[in-house]
Amino acid sequence: MSSLPPFARLDGDDVSLVLDLRAGAAEPVYFGPTLPMAEDLASLCDVLRRGRHASQPDRPAPRSLLPFAGEGHLCAPSIVIHQHGRPLTPRMPLVAITQRGAGLCLEHRDDALGLSVQIELSIVHGGLVEFGTQLRNQGTHPLGLISLASLTLPLPSWASHMVRYAGRWSGEMQQQRLALHQGAITSASYGGRPGFGGGNWVRIEGDNVSEVHGDALSAHLAWSGDHVLSVEHNADGDATLTMAARLDASEIMLAPGDTFCAPRALVAVSAQGIASLRHAFHAHVLGAVVPEAAASTPRKVHLNSWEALAFDQSFEKLCALAERAAALGVERFVLDDGWFAGRRDDTTSLGDWVADPGIFPGGLDPLIDHVGGAGMDFGLWVEPEMVSPDSALYRAHPDWCLYLPDHPRLTQRNQLVLDLTRPEVSEHLFASLDRLLADHDIAYLKWDHNRDLFPLAGKGHAQVTALYALLDRLRAAHPQVEIETCASGGGRVDLEILERCSRFWASDNNDPIERLQVNAGWFDFLPMRIAGNHVGPSPNPITGRQVAMDFRAKVAMFGHMGVEADPGAMSTQDRQCLAAHIALYKHWRDVLHSGRLWRLTPAAAGVHALLAMHKGRGIALIAQTRQAATYDVPHIRFAGLDDEAHYRVALLPPYCEKARAQLSHARPYAEGVVLSGRALRLAGISLPLQYPETAWLVSVELA
Incomplete structure (x- = not known):
């Protein structure tokens, strides 16, 4: 030895x-x-x-x-x-x-x-x-x-x-x-x-x-x-x-x-x-880990077209949706699934990455120009690793998928997996995506992955390394394009893929009550800056739950905020509420995305309490997801503050109207009260949180 x-x-x-x-x-x-x-x-x-x-x-x-x-x-x-x-x-x-x-x-x-x-x-x-x-x-x-x-x-x-x-x-x-x-x-x-x-x-x-x-x-x-x-x-x-x-x-x-x-x-x-x-x-x-721009530039508010239109797309509907998005203060319009040739449902066309002439007779550029004219940049959904059996790509190259000879080719979501370990497959995918990005002013790709890999055919490890090589090559050719990693939500999130991606999609579930729980796990490791967090429609398409806009919007602020709903289907009051929260997000996103994240106590009995603190400024989300066991929920006590410093604590409007009347002293909370960090840590503040789906935003700033 x-x-x-x-x-x-x-x-x-x-x-x-x-x-x-x-x-x-x-x-x-x-x-x-x-x-x-x-x-x-x-x-x-x-x-x-x-x-x-x-x-x-x-x-x-x-x-x-x-x-x-x-x-x-x-x-x-x-x-x-x-x-x-x-x-x-x-x-x-x-x-x-x-x-x-x-x-x-x-x-x-x-x-x-x-x-x-x-x-x-x-x-x-x-x-x-x-x-x-x-x-x-x-x-x-x-x-x-x-x-x-x-x-x-x-x-x-x-x-x-x-x-x-x-x-x-x-x-x-x-x-x-x-x-x-x-x-x-x-x-x-x-x-x-x-x-x-x-x-x-x-x-x-x-x-x-x-x-x-x-x-x-x-x-x-x-x-x-x-x-x-x-x-x-x-x-x-x-x-x-x-x-x-x-x-x-x-x-x-x-x-x-x-x-x-x-x-x-x-x-x-x-x-x-x-x-x-x-x-x-x-x-x-x-x-x-994440690309430099994701760590340093303001995270733009998204509107994703999926929950608004799904496959029911037309040039006129997309332009109208973009205008309604811009009116809310949205900064990036993302065209989701359904834009490419023959794609009218999820049974066809994956692999055929050209704009559908029936929707876009002039190609994508007229829509991109319309989005840009409304003051937003443009993002596009793709699922490059997959192929539909009913597609031009598969008909031309049926041997390009992962399969076992003499075995049936089983599908999931009506699709198969392309074998990225074959050089000709990766070359074709790079050429398709490179052409899209070179020919169009696309700022962002939502890169989805909606299917498990089966059969792995002894290529599971090599498939992953081939994916990294494809992403690396694409990013080298188009370094200005941001990429989001999505796999039916959070099915593929790790620090190796995030070296190549600026954002991750935490879950397909935009129900804010469920998202609070999902995000609690992700935030143990990953910062809010890169966690896509959207306001979804009500009733929610996954849970069926109806939730007030005030609660949906406050929860969505704590992440990389976006909208996944049609503003045209909202009431005037809901649009105003959402626009106010988007403006609030923009005002506070430097704190939300650069600050340290603390969990506040108590975080039990349905209460989720988070504080982002940065350079003496902080914003907290205090949310109750269910009916409290008692009328008086224990005080919210703050971590992450300097015991010897003094802070002005105030509630940020818009307020949750059903709980507003239960405030003990509404005026001091609105104007702000000054307390020591020690008092906020040991005593905390009292907020009415007995009602389900009640949320408060609290500012904490050095006095």
């Missing part, structure tokens, strides 16, 4: 990771807030190491970042490989550790099998720790890779619960807090994308964690394909978090000299509660 130092540490401004290397493995013994540089690592590792107990190997297996089978590890191995169908059992001790800039590179080798694994650890923007793992075949025979974990993290002793994010279409990112127990809690996706369950996001918590107190860590697998997540809690009381891309058998074959790079995993850790994790991920996304 190569000579190793006994210990290593990785330090950022707010985090330290200490590794004990004395057992020939990288064992994390401390992962938390920054330790003094003069800390005695030997003493720290010694006092944290437990003695051997009964019913253990004589040399207990280390709790390392790379556990492997055959040494008594009580968790799943990080690597599963085979050769000619025969499973192999690698033994991969740590042989070298090197400093690479501000990071560490850990090298493991199995000389007998000719394998090496490198784990690179680095502190990235926002204070997150990034894990990068790669496997290299240095032998003389090909190897089949079944699994390579991006992250195998022995969890700290305080870990008692996990928050995972489950869900379905129109109900994504539902938080489930589970106590860790002996055995494994796992999730996986099988549709070629992360899926609506959001299983590539997770939070680990201590017993008594809150917004600003207690131990917690959050982790994410930056991968747009299938994933596996597991938290194993063994009989020794140790818990291990594992995250990996899910691979099909024989999907990845490594010839001699080949290297497989696992997707990146990112981890944030906090001893000051959940808010610190949220702020770290938000800072990382805006500072190091």
